[in-house]
Amino acid sequence: MQKIVLFAFLSYACDGKRLLPVSNPASAFQAHGAAGALSKARGASAKMEDLEALAEELNPVIGFWDPLNLADADFWEQGNDATVGFLRHAELKHGRVAMAAFVGFCVQSNDIVFPWKLTGDISFSDIAAAGGPPEQWDALPTAAKLQILFFIGFLEVWSENSGALEKDGNAHYMRGGVPGKFPGFNGNSESGQWIQQGTVPHPTLNLYDPFGLNSGRSREELDKSLLAEINNGRLAQIGIFGMLSASKGLIVPGLDSLDLKQYDGEIMAPFGASDASLPFMDELLKVKEQLAFPLVGS
16 A cells, blocks of 8 residues: 555645635735735725735745736736636635645545445445556546536536525626635525525535534634635645656656556546547547657656
8 A cells, every 4th residue: 555645734725715805816815914914905906015915924935926927917808806806716726626636646546445335336446446546537437427527517607607606695706706705505595495596496515614613713713724725725736736747657756756556548538448438439539549648658
C-alpha cells in the first residue's frame, strides 16, 4: 500500500463559504487583522487599492500579483465588476473541486474503499483493484460515469439559475451576487411552498453548511475561514496537478518518491474503449488516439 500523506488541513476549507457581494471584490481576501480594510470595502464600490491591501493579508510574501492584469479586464463587455465577480467565483469553484480531488486521489491511491457493492455484480474493491485513481475511473461502468457527469451538470445549471439564486436571496455573481455561494435547493423553505421556481419539491440539505455548524459563528470567524479556503484551494490545485503529472511519469519534485502507480491512458478523456456503447465513441476514440499524451519513458 502506498504511503501518501493526507493533508488534513484541506478539510478546514469548508468552514466558511459565505462571501460578500461582488461590489466588494476584495472581501474574498479577508484575513484576521484586515478588519479595517474590509469594513471600508463593504460600503464602497470595487477599488483596486482595497483588493491590493487585502491580497497582502492573504499572502504577505507574494502580495498582489496580477501579471495578466485580469483585475482591470472587461470580459464580454460586461464591465469590470462583473469580470471580477466571474474570476472570484471561478477561483473558488476550482479550488473546492481541487480540494475534493486531492483528498480523493490520496484516498483512492491507498485502497480505501466503501465495503459494499457499486452495482449488483461490481464492488468498490473491484474498482480499486484496477490500479490508481485514473484507472479506477476507467474501470467504472458507463452508467456510473454518466450519472456522475449528469449530476455535475445539474449542479452547474442550478448554481447559474436566476430563479434559484433569487429564492436564496442572492443574485448572479456577475450581477452583484455573492461569488462562490451555491444557492439552496429549497429556496425560502419557510413559506411551505415546495413546488415553485428555484425550489426542489422536497426538503433537501443545502451544500453550504448542511448541518448548521456555522450558524453561531461571527462574521470575523467566517471571513478568517474564507482566507483558509482560498489558500487551501490554490494549494490543492497545485497538488492535484502534481499528482496527475507524477502518475504520467513526469518529474515532480517532492512527489517522485511516493511511488505513484503510473497511468498510460488519457487523463482528460472522460470516456474510453470500455464505453463503446455510447454514440459516436468510435470517432471520439480516433481523435483520442491522435491527441493522446503517452506515459513518459514508455
